[in-house]
Amino acid sequence: MGFWDKFFKKEQKSANNAKDRLKLVLQSDRTGLPPEVMEKIKNDIIEVISKYVEIDKEALDINISNEPSEEGTLSPTLFANIPIKEVKRNKEK
Amino acid sequence: MGEVIVVTSGKGGVGKTTTTANVGTGLAKLDKKVVLIDTDIGLRNLDVVMGLENRIVYNLVDVIEGNCRIKQALIKDKRYPNLYLLPSAQTRDKTAVTPEEMKLLCDQLKGEFDYIIIDCPAGIEQGFENAVAGADRALVVTTPEVSAVRDADRIIGLLEAHEMKKTDLIVNRLRMDMVASGNMMSSDDVVEILAIDLIGIVPDDEGIIVATNNGEPLVGDSSKAGQAYMNICKRIIGEEIPFLDLNIKKGFFKKLFGKK
Numbered sequence: 001m002g003f004w005d006k007f008f009k010k011e012q013k014s015a016n017n018a019k020d021r022l023k024l025v026l027q028s029d030r031t032g033l034p035p036e037v038m039e040k041i042k043n044d045i046i047e048v049i050s051k052y053v054e055i056d057k058e059a060l061d062i063n064i065s066n067e068p069s070e071e072g073t074l075s076p077t078l079f080a081n082i083p084i085k086e087v088k089r090n091k092e093k
Numbered sequence: 094m095g096e097v098i099v100v101t102s103g104k105g106g107v108g109k110t111t112t113t114a115n116v117g118t119g120l121a122k123l124d125k126k127v128v129l130i131d132t133d134i135g136l137r138n139l140d141v142v143m144g145l146e147n148r149i150v151y152n153l154v155d156v157i158e159g160n161c162r163i164k165q166a167l168i169k170d171k172r173y174p175n176l177y178l179l180p181s182a183q184t185r186d187k188t189a190v191t192p193e194e195m196k197l198l199c200d201q202l203k204g205e206f207d208y209i210i211i212d213c214p215a216g217i218e219q220g221f222e223n224a225v226a227g228a229d230r231a232l233v234v235t236t237p238e239v240s241a242v243r244d245a246d247r248i249i250g251l252l253e254a255h256e257m258k259k260t261d262l263i264v265n266r267l268r269m270d271m272v273a274s275g276n277m278m279s280s281d282d283v284v285e286i287l288a289i290d291l292i293g294i295v296p297d298d299e300g301i302i303v304a305t306n307n308g309e310p311l312v313g314d315s316s317k318a319g320q321a322y323m324n325i326c327k328r329i330i331g332e333e334i335p336f337l338d339l340n341i342k343k344g345f346f347k348k349l350f351g352k353k
Contacts, residue, residue, distance in 0.1 A: 013275030018239050019282050025239075026246050026286065 031064040031076050038062065041078075049082060056083040095126075095203040098210050098329070099228035101252075103244030105215030107236045108265040111301060111310075112322075113212040114142045116232070119312035119326030121176035125207040128167065130198075131181035132224040133214035134189055140180045144171060144308020154182035154189045156198065163201065172309075177206075187219045192226035199227025208329075217251060225252065230259035232292065232325075236266045237278040246287055261292035263325065268297045269339045293325035296339050 028034055033041075042062050049055050060082050067077040100113045110131075117129040130153065131139035140146040151166035156179065163179075170176035182189065202209045213224035225231065231252050235245040245262070252260050264280040271277035280294045298318035304311040312322040317337065324334045 015272070015275050015278045015282065018278050019286065022239050022242055022286055025243060029243065029246065030250065 027063060027065070033064065038064075045080060045082070053087050054085040056085050059083045095206045095209055096230065097199045097203065097228045098208060098230050098232060099213050099225050100210065100232045100234060101213035101221065101224065101248055102215065102234040102241070103217065103248040104235075104241045107234050107241050108295070108301075109215070109234050110138050110142050110212050111305065112232065112234050112263060112265065112295075113139060113210050114310045115312040115322040116326055116329070117208070117210045118143075118170075118173065118176060118310040119323050120208050120210075120329065121170065121173040122313050122323075123326055123330060124175070125330070126175045126205070127208045127210065128177040128179060128202055128206045130179045130209065130211045132190070132195070132211055132220060134181050134220065135183065135186045136214065137181040137183045139212050140168075140178060141308060142305055143178055143310070145178050145180075146308075149180050152180045152182040154185050157190050157194050163198070187214070187223065190223050192222045195223045196227040217247065221248075221251070225255055225257065228257065230261070231257050232261055232263055233287075233289070234263045234265050235283060235287075237264060237272075237280070237283055242278070242283055242286060249287060249289055261290050262287060263293040263295065264291065265295045266297040267294055267339065273340075291336075292328050293321060294336055294339065295321040295325075296337075 024035075028038070042060065045062065046055065046057055046060060060080070062078065062080045064076050064078050067075065069075040098116075100109050100116070102109050110133075113129055113131075117127050121127045129139060129143070131137060132153065133139075134154065137152075140149060145168050148168045151161040153166070155161045156163050156166045166179055167177040168180065170178065199209055199211075209227075211224050211228060214220035233245050233248055233252070235241045249260060262284065264283050267280060268277055272279045280291065284291050296317045298311075298316055300311050300314075300316045301318055310322075311319040312326065313319055317339065321337055324337065327334045
């Protein structure tokens with residue numbers, strides 16, 4: 001690490017690392033879905049959506065979190081963030 | 094009518110028994126009538142932390158099985174006449190007591206005491222079920238480490254499933270020097286992850302080890318940990334107490350040139 005880097009570079013501190021890892025592991029603990037299953041769901045979503053539109057597979061993000069339902073209790077909800085690159089118009093013909 | 098508070102954590106070794114001893118003693122210092130119940134059957138420890146190990150005649154299982162009356166099994170504390178301990182049995186296991194029996198016992202003690210503090214064993218099996226069965230509220234103890242926080246999250250989920258009326262978090266053994274250097278999660282980090290109310294932050298303190306060696310809880314003394322425990326007790330009885338300022342003040346030059 002150079003002299004100036006010491007002043008300007010922000011290294012990833014272990015506390016942040018702990019926090020990030022915990023958030024991920026608790027997501028699967030809370031929903032009961034292991035990361036492999038989440039990965040399968042993600043790949044299936046990519047497959048289905050790709051039939052109709054071209055999507056940014058790298059930027060696709062899915063997660064499950066507990067959201068308040070209409071009754072006020074927490075229920076697990078799946079969120080998918082799927083950036084679309086281009087709509088495949090000629091496919092419909 | 095007394096309140097039953099269970100002290101739990103999931104993971105072992107994060108300070109459940111120390112917290113039970115200090116919160117119980119602190120509440121007694123605040124002139125409340127308190128009984129501590131050790132529900133860790135087979136791994137009895139609250140008696141030695143309280144310094145009452147030589148006075149045990151009967152235990153929790155004796156009371157449950159009707160070998161003695163409740164009053165006979167309660168050990169009066171050395172320092173506070175309004176503080177009692179119901180010790181666990183050392184030669185039995187968790188199956189000697191059922192959740193229904195614990196609930197009945199708690200209900201009986203509620204008439205006699207202001208606070209019934211239950212020291213829960215580690216784990217999520219029957220010992221946990223027994224400890225939470227009669228509880229009105231829970232104190233979840235964690236340290237700022239990934240394993241302890243993960244287990245605390247699991248326990249919080251189980252307490253929700255038990256429809257616990259109130260669950261509060263104690264972040265124990267915080268080291269402000271490590272938080273300042275970015276190598277330990279802060280209490281804010283832990284609260285953000287677990288998303289429950291914070292009732293206390295206890296700094297890591299050598300005094301705790303000395304106090305345990307002597308069998309005398311340090312709550313209420315001048316140490317940071319002693320103050321932190323007393324503040325938890327005051328919050329339990331409903332006082333609004335600001336959190337201690339544990340931040341380490343670093344000078345300008347130390348910030349620039351200090352080694353990590």
